[in-house]
Amino acid sequence: MKGDHHVILRVVAKVLIPIIALYGFYVHFHGEYSPGGGFQAGVILAVTVILYSLIFGIAPAMRAITPGFARFIAGLGFIIYVGVGIWALAMGGNFLDYDALFREPPGGHNGQQVGIIVIEIGVLFAVAGSMVSIFYAFAGRVSEIRDEDW
Amino acid sequence: MIEFISSLVPADIAAHAPALLVVAPMLLAPIAAFMPNGRLAWILSILATGMSLVMAMVLLTQVRSVDGGGVLSYAMGGWAPDAGIEFRIDSLNAMVLLLVSTIGFLAAIFSWPSVVAEVRDAKRAMFYAAYLVCFTGLCGVASTGDAFNLFVFLEISSIATYVLVALGATRDRRALPAAANYLLMGTIGASFFVVGVGFLYAATGTLNMAELAVRLQEMQGNKAVLAGYAFIFVGLGIKAAMFPLHQWLPNAYAYSPSFVTMFLAATATKVAIYALVRFLFTVFGLEFAFEGSTLIWILMPMGIAAMIACSFQAVFQTDVRRTLAYSSVAQVGYMLLGISIGTTLGVSAGMFHLVNHALIKGTLFMALAGIVLSYQGTTLNDLKGLGRSAPWTMTAFAIGAVSLIGVPLTAGFQSKFALVNALFEHGWWWAVAVVMFSSLLAVVYMGRILEAVFFRAPSNPNKRRKEAPLLILIPLWILAIANIWVGVQGGFVAGLAEDAAGSLFIGDVS
Numbered sequence: 001m002k003g004d005h006h007v008i009l010r011v012v013a014k015v016l017i018p019i020i021a022l023y024g025f026y027v028h029f030h031g032e033y034s035p036g037g038g039f040q041a042g043v044i045l046a047v048t049v050i051l052y053s054l055i056f057g058i059a060p061a062m063r064a065i066t067p068g069f070a071r072f073i074a075g076l077g078f079i080i081y082v083g084v085g086i087w088a089l090a091m092g093g094n095f096l097d098y099d100a101l102f103r104e105p106p107g108g109h110n111g112q113q114v115g116i117i118v119i120e121i122g123v124l125f126a127v128a129g130s131m132v133s134i135f136y137a138f139a140g141r142v143s144e145i146r147d148e149d150w
Numbered sequence: 151m152i153e154f155i156s157s158l159v160p161a162d163i164a165a166h167a168p169a170l171l172v173v174a175p176m177l178l179a180p181i182a183a184f185m186p187n188g189r190l191a192w193i194l195s196i197l198a199t200g201m202s203l204v205m206a207m208v209l210l211t212q213v214r215s216v217d218g219g220g221v222l223s224y225a226m227g228g229w230a231p232d233a234g235i236e237f238r239i240d241s242l243n244a245m246v247l248l249l250v251s252t253i254g255f256l257a258a259i260f261s262w263p264s265v266v267a268e269v270r271d272a273k274r275a276m277f278y279a280a281y282l283v284c285f286t287g288l289c290g291v292a293s294t295g296d297a298f299n300l301f302v303f304l305e306i307s308s309i310a311t312y313v314l315v316a317l318g319a320t321r322d323r324r325a326l327p328a329a330a331n332y333l334l335m336g337t338i339g340a341s342f343f344v345v346g347v348g349f350l351y352a353a354t355g356t357l358n359m360a361e362l363a364v365r366l367q368e369m370q371g372n373k374a375v376l377a378g379y380a381f382i383f384v385g386l387g388i389k390a391a392m393f394p395l396h397q398w399l400p401n402a403y404a405y406s407p408s409f410v411t412m413f414l415a416a417t418a419t420k421v422a423i424y425a426l427v428r429f430l431f432t433v434f435g436l437e438f439a440f441e442g443s444t445l446i447w448i449l450m451p452m453g454i455a456a457m458i459a460c461s462f463q464a465v466f467q468t469d470v471r472r473t474l475a476y477s478s479v480a481q482v483g484y485m486l487l488g489i490s491i492g493t494t495l496g497v498s499a500g501m502f503h504l505v506n507h508a509l510i511k512g513t514l515f516m517a518l519a520g521i522v523l524s525y526q527g528t529t530l531n532d533l534k535g536l537g538r539s540a541p542w543t544m545t546a547f548a549i550g551a552v553s554l555i556g557v558p559l560t561a562g563f564q565s566k567f568a569l570v571n572a573l574f575e576h577g578w579w580w581a582v583a584v585v586m587f588s589s590l591l592a593v594v595y596m597g598r599i600l601e602a603v604f605f606r607a608p609s610n611p612n613k614r615r616k617e618a619p620l621l622i623l624i625p626l627w628i629l630a631i632a633n634i635w636v637g638v639q640g641g642f643v644a645g646l647a648e649d650a651a652g653s654l655f656i657g658d659v660s
Contacts, residue, residue, distance in 0.1 A: 075180035075279075082177045085169075088227075095169035097228035 006055070013055045021048045028124055038120035042127025049132050058139050067140070070132040077125025084118050155204060156211040164208045168224040168237040171205035171247065172290045174198050179282035188265065188274025195258045195278045202289060203251040210244040214649070221653075223295070231295070232358045238295025241649035242501070246292040246424045248646075249505050253416040253512055254285045256625040261409040263619045264519045268321050268407045277317060281413070284310035288421045297347045297433070298357045300425060301340065304389065308336045311418060315406040321526075328401035335398040339388030342381045349378030350433075362433050382429055383444065390422035392449075392486060393456030396479040403475035408519030411471065415478055416512040420504050423485055427497065431654040436492060450490035454584050456483030461591035465598075470528045473595055474514055477554065480588060481507045487581065488569050495572040498644075498651035503565035505643050506553070506636060510562055513550030513629040517543050520618025520626065533599065535608030543618045544603050546630040551596040553633045556589050561636035564644065 024044035031037030049070075053061030085096040093100020098115030102108070156164070163170065178198040182191040213220050224237040231238075239247070258281070269277050287307025294300050312333045318325030351357055353374040354365040369375050384395070391399045399419075403411050436442065457480050464476035481503070488500025518528055520543045525532060537544045553560035566585060573581045618626070636643050 072184070075183050078180040079177065082173060082180075085173060086177065089166055089169070089173075094225055094228045095166065095173060096226055099228055 009055055013051060017048050017052055020051070021045060024048070028120065031120060032116075038123030039127050042124045043131060045124070045128040046131030046135070050135050053135070053139065058136075062136065062140065065132060067133065067136045070129050070136060072129070073125050074129025074133055075126075077122045077127070077129060080122030080125065081119055084115055084122070088115070152207045153211055156208045159204060159208050164212070166224070167205045167208040167212070168222060168239055168293055169226070171202045171209065171251070172237075172286055172293060174201040174205070175282045175286040175289065179279045179286060182282055183276055183279035185275045185278075188269075188271065188278065189262070191275040191278035192258070192262050192265070195261075195282055196255070198282055199251060199255040199258045199285060202285070203248075203255045206244070206247040206251040209239050210248050210646075213239060213241055213244045232356060232361050235299050236295040236358055236360075237293045238360065239293060241646070241653040242424070242428070242651075243292055245501065245505065245646045245650045246421065247289060249508055250285075250288050250292060250417045250421060253413065253508055254288075256512070256628060257409060257413040257416075257516075260412075260516055260519070260622045260625040263523055263621055264407065264409040267523050268409075269317055270320055273317065277314070280310045280313045280317075281410075283307075284314060284413075288417055291421050292424055295359050296357050297350065297359055297362060298344075300359075301344045301347060304343065304422075304425070305340050307418070307421070308340060308389070311410075311414060312336065314410040314414075315402050318406040318410070321407065322405045324401070325405035328398075328405045332398040332402040335388055335395075339385045339395075341385070342388070343385030346378040346381030346383075346385060349374045349381065353378065359428065359433050363435060366434060367437070379434060379444075383426075383448075386422055386426040386429065389419070390426055391419050391479050391482055393452045393460065393479060393483060396456070396460070396482070399479055400472050400475040403478065404469060404471045408515065408522050412512060412515035412519055415474070415515050416508040419478065419482060420508055423482070423489075423500075423504060427489060427501075427654065430489070431497065442492070445490045445492050449486050450581075453483040453486035453490055454581065456480055457487070457584060457588040458591075461588050461595070464595045465591060467595075468529050468531075470530060470533060470599055471515075471518060473599065474511065474518070477592065477595065478507075478511060480592075481511075481554075483588075484566070484569060484585070487585075488572060491572055491576050491578070493572065493576060494648075494651045494654075495575055496569075497654060498647045499565065499568040499572045501650045502568050502640075502644055502647035505647065506561040506565040506633075509629055509632050509636065510550050510553045513546060513626065513633060514554070516622065516626045516629060517547035517550065517618075520622045523618060523622070524616045530599065530602050531609050534602045534606040537604035539608070540617045542623055543626070546623075546626045547603070548600055549630040549633055551600055553637065555592045555596055559634065559637045561633045561640070561643075564637055564640040568644065568647075 024041045027036035027044060028038060028041030031041070049061060049065050052064070088097045088100045089095055091100045091103055096115075098111045101111035101115050104111055159167075175198040178194050182194045185191040185194065209222065212222055220240070222239040223231060224239075225231055226235040226237065229235070261281075265274060265277060284307050287303045287305070287310060290303030291300055291307065294303060312329050315332055316325055316329035318328075347357070350362060350366075353369060353372055354362055356362055356365060366375060388395045403415060406414070460476045460480040460483070464473045464480065467473040467476060484503050485500045485507070488496050488503060491497070521533070521536065521540065522528060524540075525536075549560070553562040556562040556566040566589065570582050570585060573579070573585070617623070
């Protein structure tokens with residue numbers, strides 16, 4: 001493409017975006033042992049979409065991750081989170097009581113492990129979906145008054 | 151009736167009522183957002199608020215089954231309180247929860263015709279999701295026993311509220327600046343609150359309110375605690391529309407969708423006042439040296455200023471919704487005056503007025519929502535002659551209006567009487583005169599509206615105007631009859647308020 005001043009930007013972004021996404025998942029799954037977790041990972045994953053749309057335009061980004069899909073992910077994360085709480089309730093524990101998830105005898109910690117991981121996946125979905133939705137809402141806004149009319 | 155409904159709930163579920171009350175709308179909110187059309191979302195919102203209402207009844211029964219008011223403690227996630235988040239329900243919580251869920255349920259039922267008229271088709275499912283999130287937040291504030299958790303729920307409800315207010319833009323573009331203004335003020339209030347909680351945490355090392363209360367007793371005169379107190383007081387004051395921090399309220403109420411106005415007027419400021427009372431009397435307690443002077447030198451003068459100034463402002467409004475909004479700030483003044491007395495009698499009168507005012511404003515704004523449906527405007531001019539063409543709607547409106555004024559045999563009279571009683575008992579006879587004067591102003595501003603509605607000819611006879619649909623009339627009349635029921639036989643609500651105030655002063659001077 002002649003006259004394209006952004007060729008370096010595009011190439012570098014194309015290389016970086018998958019790495020950023022990978023790093024997002026690293027932060028997510030390593031959250032048990034080091035700083036990180038669903039919230040931070042969700043933000044990093046959303047950043048990949050935002051970076052993509054900054055470089056390649058909002059329209060291709062919206063084709064790849066549609067606004068409806070972003071909203072769906074956000075809602076789904078919320079449902080996963082509350083769902084774990086209800087699961088614990090159904091197994092006879094208090095709301096969000098991970099120990100009750102598998103009705104383990106005292107000393108068993110599978111429930112705690114599974115519970116927090118599922119919850120964090122819910123957080124990941126909710127945060128990533130919300131971040132992208134908010135970005136789309138601002139970036140995709142069509143101005144109601146045309147610039148010439150001012 | 152409440153006992154009967156609660157007895158139908160299985161014991162397994164009743165044991166988790168504090169969590170389920172908040173979880174039901176929380177779970178159904180995202181599901182409502184996925185609904186393909188608004189009608190399904192509407193049904194879900196009725197379902198969610200209805201479940202919360204039943205749970206609130208269960209909680210009330212459980213609290214009242216203990217003599218003198220029991221305290222239910224629910225450990226979230228099985229983590230024992232102090233370390234974990236505790237949901238703590240005493241008589242005061244149970245009263246506020248019952249109020250919020252009742253209003254939320256009735257509001258959800260009546261909302262459909264109003265939402266169809268004022269919110270675009272594509273946004274209705276999301277609108278109901280936002281409503282349920284707002285409802286979740288308010289219920290959460292009224293049930294949590296953890297200071298930081300209270301902040302989170304307060305923000306959950308507030309952020310949803312900003313969205314709901316802004317959706318009034320379909321009807322009136324001024325909703326957008328109103329929502330932006332509310333967002334700024336509300337965020338400042340929330341920030342102040344969280345800074346205050348931070349100070350308390352730094353000083354005491356706990357966020358649990360019951361534990362805070364214990365540890366704060368030994369920290370008289372600690373500068374961090376004093377700063378925390380001031381921040382929390384101002385932060386919740388903004389949320390509760392305490393004069394002169396009420397500037398966000400009139401516009402937010404006047405331009406949001408009618409259904410949202412009705413719901414907010416009856417619940418949002420009430421829950422903030424609950425939080426204020428909870429911090430003033432449970433967390434800090436009356437023996438906290440700074441507090442007595444706050445009550446006398448800040449809360450009482452501000453309450454009285456609101457009663458006078460905002461009643462005057464209400465008199466000079468041409469838009470009925472703005473009149474009612476200013477009147478709301480004035481009524482908050484009554485509640486603050488009651489609270490500032492600092493006796494069980496005074497706080498109980500304030501709480502009694504809180505419930506009654508929710509019933510009153512619920513009735514008035516619901517009737518207005520019915521009018522907006524068939525007739526777009528809500529200025530005084532638009533309301534002329536409506537008494538003849540929409541008698542059922544306007545009679546309910548009139549009941550709400552006389553109740554607001556405080557005519558005997560209505561809810562407003564009962565709580566004002568309780569307030570006057572408490573003032574006399576405390577020796578603030580001059581404040582009684584202020585209450586009377588403010589009530590006279592209410593006669594003026596509500597009288598203007600009633601006169602236009604019932605005794606004037608319609609300003610434009612060609613315009614079509616009709617009765618509100620049955621879906622609005624039924625909840626409207628439930629609220630209107632509740633006003634009269636409380637007025638004639640105020641024992642139930644007054645008893646709730648007394649228990650609520652009583653639960654605040656356990657082991658305390660009264």
